[in-house]
Amino acid sequence: MSAPATATQAKPEVITFTEAFSRALHDAMEMDPSVIMLGEDIADEEGGGIFKVTKGLSTKFGTERVKTTPISEQAIVGAAIGASLAGMRPVAEIMLMNFITVPMDQIVNHAAKLRFMSGGQTHVPITIRTRTGAGAGTGGQHSDMLEAWFAHVAGMKVVVPSTPADAYGLLLGCIFDDDPCLFIEDQLTRTQTGPVPVKGEIIPLGKAHVAREGKDVTVVGYGRPIRDAMVLADKLAGEGISVEVVDLRTVSPMDTGTVLKSVAKTGRAVVIHEAPRSFGCGAEIAARIQEELFDQLKAPVLRVASRDVTVPFSRVLEAEYLYKASGIEAAIRRTLEKRTQK
Amino acid sequence: MSAPATATQAKPEVITFTEAFSRALHDAMEMDPSVIMLGEDIADEEGGGIFKVTKGLSTKFGTERVKTTPISEQAIVGAAIGASLAGMRPVAEIMLMNFITVPMDQIVNHAAKLRFMSGGQTHVPITIRTRTGAGAGTGGQHSDMLEAWFAHVAGMKVVVPSTPADAYGLLLGCIFDDDPCLFIEDQLTRTQTGPVPVKGEIIPLGKAHVAREGKDVTVVGYGRPIRDAMVLADKLAGEGISVEVVDLRTVSPMDTGTVLKSVAKTGRAVVIHEAPRSFGCGAEIAARIQEELFDQLKAPVLRVASRDVTVPFSRVLEAEYLYKASGIEAAIRRTLEKRTQK
Amino acid sequence: MSANPSFTPATLLAIWRKARQINLIDEKFRGLLRSGRLAAVYYSPRGQEILAAAMGVHLQPTDYLVTTYRGIHDQLAKGIPLKPLFAEYYAKATGACKGKGGPMHITHPETGVMVTTGIVGSGLPIATGLGWASQLKKDGRVTLVTFGDGASNIGAFHEALNMAALWKLPVIFLCQNNLYGESSKYAKTTSVDNIGERAASYRMAGVTVDGNDAEAMWRAAGEAVARARAGEGPTLIEAVTFRFMGHYFGDPGAYIPKEEYEAHLARDPMPATRAAVLASGAATEAELDAYDAEVSAQIEEALQFAADSPFPDVGEIDIDVYGAAA
Amino acid sequence: MSANPSFTPATLLAIWRKARQINLIDEKFRGLLRSGRLAAVYYSPRGQEILAAAMGVHLQPTDYLVTTYRGIHDQLAKGIPLKPLFAEYYAKATGACKGKGGPMHITHPETGVMVTTGIVGSGLPIATGLGWASQLKKDGRVTLVTFGDGASNIGAFHEALNMAALWKLPVIFLCQNNLYGESSKYAKTTSVDNIGERAASYRMAGVTVDGNDAEAMWRAAGEAVARARAGEGPTLIEAVTFRFMGHYFGDPGAYIPKEEYEAHLARDPMPATRAAVLASGAATEAELDAYDAEVSAQIEEALQFAADSPFPDVGEIDIDVYGAAA
Ligand SMILES: Cc1ncc(C[n+]2csc(CCOP(=O)(O)OP(=O)(O)O)c2C)c(N)n1
Numbered sequence A, B: 001m002s003a004p005a006t007a008t009q010a011k012p013e014v015i016t017f018t019e020a021f022s023r024a025l026h027d028a029m030e031m032d033p034s035v036i037m038l039g040e041d042i043a044d045e046e047g048g049g050i051f052k053v054t055k056g057l058s059t060k061f062g063t064e065r066v067k068t069t070p071i072s073e074q075a076i077v078g079a080a081i082g083a084s085l086a087g088m089r090p091v092a093e094i095m096l097m098n099f100i101t102v103p104m105d106q107i108v109n110h111a112a113k114l115r116f117m118s119g120g121q122t123h124v125p126i127t128i129r130t131r132t133g134a135g136a137g138t139g140g141q142h143s144d145m146l147e148a149w150f151a152h153v154a155g156m157k158v159v160v161p162s163t164p165a166d167a168y169g170l171l172l173g174c175i176f177d178d179d180p181c182l183f184i185e186d187q188l189t190r191t192q193t194g195p196v197p198v199k200g201e202i203i204p205l206g207k208a209h210v211a212r213e214g215k216d217v218t219v220v221g222y223g224r225p226i227r228d229a230m231v232l233a234d235k236l237a238g239e240g241i242s243v244e245v246v247d248l249r250t251v252s253p254m255d256t257g258t259v260l261k262s263v264a265k266t267g268r269a270v271v272i273h274e275a276p277r278s279f280g281c282g283a284e285i286a287a288r289i290q291e292e293l294f295d296q297l298k299a300p301v302l303r304v305a306s307r308d309v310t311v312p313f314s315r316v317l318e319a320e321y322l323y324k325a326s327g328i329e330a331a332i333r334r335t336l337e338k339r340t341q342k
Numbered sequence C, D: 001m002s003a004n005p006s007f008t009p010a011t012l013l014a015i016w017r018k019a020r021q022i023n024l025i026d027e028k029f030r031g032l033l034r035s036g037r038l039a040a041v042y043y044s045p046r047g048q049e050i051l052a053a054a055m056g057v058h059l060q061p062t063d064y065l066v067t068t069y070r071g072i073h074d075q076l077a078k079g080i081p082l083k084p085l086f087a088e089y090y091a092k093a094t095g096a097c098k099g100k101g102g103p104m105h106i107t108h109p110e111t112g113v114m115v116t117t118g119i120v121g122s123g124l125p126i127a128t129g130l131g132w133a134s135q136l137k138k139d140g141r142v143t144l145v146t147f148g149d150g151a152s153n154i155g156a157f158h159e160a161l162n163m164a165a166l167w168k169l170p171v172i173f174l175c176q177n178n179l180y181g182e183s184s185k186y187a188k189t190t191s192v193d194n195i196g197e198r199a200a201s202y203r204m205a206g207v208t209v210d211g212n213d214a215e216a217m218w219r220a221a222g223e224a225v226a227r228a229r230a231g232e233g234p235t236l237i238e239a240v241t242f243r244f245m246g247h248y249f250g251d252p253g254a255y256i257p258k259e260e261y262e263a264h265l266a267r268d269p270m271p272a273t274r275a276a277v278l279a280s281g282a283a284t285e286a287e288l289d290a291y292d293a294e295v296s297a298q299i300e301e302a303l304q305f306a307a308d309s310p311f312p313d314v315g316e317i318d319i320d321v322y323g324a325a326a
C-alpha cells in the first residue's frame, strides 16, 4: 500500500453490527466486574457463540464470568434475574427470539415486576440479548419479531438498534441501565457496516433519535426498516420531498415527545417496523400521534409492516411476508397526496 | 309459592358467567365426543376446578375425557395440541392468565403456526380457557390481561365475552372452531348475571356485535368495560348523547368492517379495554380507524385503558391502576367537545 | 460436613421458638381473616412450621431465601420482622413492599427474603442465579428456595436443578411435600414415589425426610447448608408434611378424605414438638407459656402498627415501575 | 412383550435398507448444498441412520412421529415419500408443506409425520397429546418422539415425561444422544451420566443403548413399541450415537477434538452395519450395490421432480393462516 504509515495504522472506519455487539460486551465487561454473561454455546470452548458475538470473552474474562449454559431458557433468564438481585449485571443470551417464548414467565412475571412488587427494594438490571429477523429463509420458528409483547409489559425496556454505532451505545445503555432490558439484534443485517462508535460511550435509553431532518413527512420506527427509510429519504430528496426520519431506538418506554415534535412539524407520519402489522408497536405509535396531533395531521398516520401470517419458508413467500422499502415509499407518497384535502 | 306450576318450572331468567362457561363446556361435550378437557384440578375428585367451572363434567363424561393434570402448563397445552392433531377438540384450562407465560412456546410457535407451516395438512382446533382481571386484590402475578400478545400472533383467535350469553355462545364457537382459540374469562365479573343463552347456539367467531345503536359516538372494545359502556350509554342517553357500543367479541382476527361502519356513522370513537393502555389492543383499533376514516373523524380516537404499571396489591392503588367508567365517560365527552372544531 | 452433630435441647428449643412464632401468627391471621378484619389472599402454612424452623436455624440473615405464596413460615423462619410483614398484608404504605406487592410478593432484603413468587416453580431458576452470584463473589452465602410438591412437576424445576448441579451452586432446593397441590393429591400429579429421588436425574445430593420431625429435618437441613457452604454443590430436600388448612384461606378442603385428615392430625408436629421440648428439659411449661405471651404481645403490637398505618398514596402507582432515568 | 425375540438377518437387512436410503439422501443433499444447487437450512443426520432405521422397522404408517430440525432420518425411517420431502427442501409448491414450512417443519400425516419442530424439546408435550388421543380412541397407535441430548435439559422434557408416565401413554421418547448440542459437549450441559437414568424420576421404563448397534437398538425399540401397544406406558430410550457433520450444514466443528472425532469415525455404524448384513448372509455385495443404485435412481427422480416444480404462488401467503370461516 502506498498510503502513509499513519493511515494504514488508522482504525477501519466502519464496523459491522456483529463487531459492535461484541465490542459493547467486551467493553462492558472491562468497565465493570459485575457484568457477567450466560447463554447457550457462548464460551470459547463452544466457539464463542453460534453467531460469534461473544467470541474471545470467556478467554479474556474467564469462564466464570462467561458461562455456557444448558438449553434451558427458563433457567438462563431466571439465573440472570437471581444474580442481578445479588448485585450483578448479567447479560443473558437467548439465541433466537422465538425461543424467548420459553422464559416468558421469568421475564414478564419476575424481571419486569420485581422492582414494583418489592416497592423498590430490589431491581433487576439484566440485559437479554436476542436475535431474529425474517429474510434468511429460516421459516416460521426462527424469524419472529416479538418486541410488541415486551413493550406492552410495564417495567421492561425494549431496544432495537438501526446502526452498528447505535448497537454499541445502546447495548452499553442496556447493560448499565438499572431495569431489565431486551436488546434485539437483527439477523439479516448483521454483516452490514456503519461508522465506528466511540469506545465506552453509552447511549442512554428512552430517547428517540432524529436520524435525518426533514419537513414534509415523518417516518418513525426502529431497527432494520430505518435503514431503508434513510436510503429512501435520500432518493426522495431528489424529487423535492423532504423526509424526517425518527429512530425510536428504545421502543418502550417510548419517547413520545420527540415523535410528536417531529409530526407536529411535518403534519404527516408513516410508521414502520418489521414485525407483522396487526397489534404491533406501530399501532401504538399511530394511536398516540393521532390522539395528540389530530388537528395538525394533514393525512392519516400510515403503517408499513410485515404481513399478518407465519413467516413462510419459501423465499418467494418470505419476500411477500416482509415489509418492503417500496411499501414505505408508497406510504410516504400517499400521505403527501393528502396534502390538499384538509 | 303461589305462582302457577308452569311459572315455577320456568328456567331462571338469568345466569352467571360461571354458569355460562360451565354450560358451554357441558353442552359441547354432550354434542361431540371429540371434545375433551384437561387442566389443573378440573375433575370432580379435585372439586371440579378451583373456580368450579368444570364441576360435574368428569362425573358425567368420565375422567378420561376430563383430566386433572400436573402443574405443567407446557405439557397441558402441548398435550392439547397433540390430541387435536389426532382429531380431538381439546379444551385446556390455564388457571390464570399470568400462568400462560409458561406455555407460550407451545401456543405461539406451535398451535398458532402448525396449520400454516404444514401447508394446511394439519390444524389445531384447541381452546385455551383462561381467567384473569384486576380488581380482586390478587396483585402483580394474578391479574394481567395479556390478550394483545396473542392478537399479534397470526393463526390465533382471541375471544373475550362481555355477557354470560355471549360467554356461552362464544365458548362453543371456540370449541367448534378449527383454529386455536384463546378464551378469556373475567375473574371479577364471574358472578354477574345476564340473560340465558339458547342451548347449543354457537356464536361464530370473527364478528363484532353492535351491542347498542347510537349516532354521536362509537365506543368500541371487549370484555368487562363493555358492561360499563352499556350503563354509561343509558345514562348519557338521558342527556341526549347517543352512544353506539361495538363489542368486538373476537378481538383477533378483528372485525374491522363493523367497527368502521359504526365510526363512519358517528364520526367519533372511544376505544376501551382493561389491559394497560400502551401497546394494547386499543392501539390497533385506534390505528385502523384513523387510517380508514381520517376524513370522516370529527375528533381523535381516544383510548381508555388501565395504567402502564404492574397491577398493585393495595386496593387504593389497584383502583388507580384500573381503567375507570368515569374515564370512559370523560373520553366520550371529550370527543364530543371536538364537535365543532373540524 | 461434620459427621452426625448432636441435636441439643437448645437447638430443639430454638426450632420450637421459630415454629411457635409462625404458628401464633398463622392462628392470628386466620382469626382476622375469618372476622373480616383482614382481607387478603392467604395460604396458611399450618402443619409446615417445624420444617421451616428447622431449616431456618441453620441460616444467617445474609443467606438468601426465595419462597412462594405459601411462604410466611419461611419468611418468619428467615427472620423477617413482623411490622413490615404485617403491614404488607394490610396493604399499607409501611408494608415491606409499600403495599404494592402484597402477601404473595413479600420482599425484605435485609433479612435475605429476596423473592416471594405466586408462580409455581418459578423461584427455582431465580435461586440458581442468587447462588451463582454467591459463587462468583465467594461470599459464603447459601440460597434456600422452597416450593411445593406440585412444583416438582413443572419445567422450571428441571432446568434449575440441572443448572445448579452442573455449576455446583450453593443452593438448597427445599420441596415441602404437603401431599396436595391445590386440590390435587400427590399421586394424581406426580409420577415418582419420593420427590427426593428426582435428585438422581442431576447427580445431585437428594434426601426425603419427615418434615414433621424436628431432628430429622434439622439434620437434613444442616447437611445441605454445610454442603453448600463448603462449595460442594446443591441439595434437594423433600420434607414430607401436611397442610391442615387447605390450599387457600377459605378452602373447604372437601377433597381430603376425613380419615386421611385425621391421621395427619395425629401427627401434627406442633404438639409433638412442644412435648419434645418439655421432655428435653430445654424449657418448662411456664417458660413456653411466657414465650407465647411474649410473641403474642409482639404480634399485637405489629398488628396495631399495621392497622394504624396509612394506605399508600395514589402517587405510588407511578413509582418503582422503572428506576431513575440513567 | 415377547421375551428376547430373535434378530434375524432379514430384520438386519430391513434396517440397513432404511439406513442406507437415509445415508444416500444425506450425502446427496450435502453435495447439493456444497455446490449451491440447494439453499436451505440443513442438519445432517450422518451417524444417526442406524438408530432411526432400527426404530422405524417397528412402526406402522399409522403410528405417529414427532421429530426435530435434525429429523430427516426419522422422517425417512417412518416412510415419508421422497418427492414431497425433497420438494419442501426446495421450497416448492409441490413440497409436503407447499414450501411454507421448510426443512424444519416437515409434516406428512399420511405417513404419520405429524410435527417437525425447530424448538428444542417442544415436541415432547405434543407427542404426549398424540398418545393421549390414541389412548382415548383405543386405536393402538404408538407415538414416537425423537430429540437430542441437549433437549433433555429443557423444562418441556420434564413435564412431558411426568405426564406420559402418570397417564401410561403409548409414547416412546427417543433421545438421540449424539454427544453435542450445537457446539456444547454433553457433560458441559447435562448433569447426569446417562439420560436414560432420568426415566427413574417418572417411574418410567428407561434404557440407554448403543444407537450405533443395530441389534441393540432394534431390541430396545421393539420393547418400547410392545410396551406402548400393550397399554403399559411410555419408555425413555437413550440411544448413544454421534453426529459426524457438526450441528448445521457448514458447521466447521472446531469444537470437536480431532482424536474424539476419529474415535467415533472408527465406530461409524454405516460401514459396520453393511459388513454385518453381508456377514449375516441376508444380502450379497451385488445385491446391496443394486439397492444403492435403485435408491440413487429414486433420489434423482425425486430431485428432478423438486427442481422442476414451481415455487408457490404468492397468493399462498394468505392461505392456511386460518381455516375456512365457520
Ligand atoms: C405456573 C402456575 N400454575 C398454576 C398455578 C396455580 N397454583 C397456585 S398454587 C398451586 C398448587 C401448588 O402446589 P404445591 O407446589 O404442592 O404447593 P403448596 O400450595 O401445596 O404449598 C397451583 C396449581 C400457579 N400459581 N402457577
Ligand SMILES: Cc1ncc(C[n+]2csc(CCOP(=O)(O)OP(=O)(O)O)c2C)c(N)n1
Binding pocket: A040, A071, A073, A095, A099, A102, D070, D118, D119, D120, D121, D147, D148, D149, D150, D151, D152, D178, D180, D181, D182, D247
Ligand atoms: C428452545 C430452544 N433453544 C435453543 C435452540 C437453538 N438450538 C437449536 S438446535 C440446538 C442444540 C440441540 O441439541 P440436541 O438436543 O442435542 O440435538 P442435536 O442438534 O444434537 O440433534 C440448539 C441449542 C432452539 N432451537 N430451541
Ligand SMILES: [Mg+2]
Binding pocket: C148, C149, C150, C176, C177, C178, C179, C180, C181, C182
Ligand atoms: Mg403441596
Ligand SMILES: [Mg+2]
Binding pocket: D148, D149, D150, D176, D177, D178, D179, D180, D181, D182
Ligand atoms: Mg445432540
